[in-house]
Amino acid sequence: MYGLALSKPQEDGFAILYFHPLSSITEFSVSTSVLRNKTFASSGEIYHNFKILGARGSNGQAGAAFIDPRTEVLFYTLPNLNALDCWSTTNTDYSTNTQGRVYTSAQELVFPSEVMIDTEDRLWV
Secondary structure (H helix, E strand, O other), X not given: OXXXXXXXXXXXXXXXXXXXXXXOOXXXXXXXXXXXXXXXXXXXXXXXXXXXXXXOOOOOOOOOEEEOOOOOEEEEEEHHHOEEEEEEOOOOOOOOOOEEEEEEOOXXXXXXXXXXXXXXXXXXX
């Protein structure tokens, strides 16, 4: 795993973990309630609770990820494209039509490897 981002707690008190391997264009999620249940986590049935959200499209391998706790927007770097994209976690559809390009530059954003939002709502890459 390269990109991991944790949502704020949901109605059940558990957060959602969003994740992706660097070698994939696919985004996944799982409730932390699944990860915190030791008995269930060691069972052969745990994989049913991991969700495939969708794909980012061609050259959409993503690196670092971060969820803005205020807006619930997932930001993620795209090292192959020297870009930063985003998706609203409140959207049920994860597709190229629901993702947005925040910034791209082959000169200023070469292999973006970290992303975060500080306490003053500034986006750092």
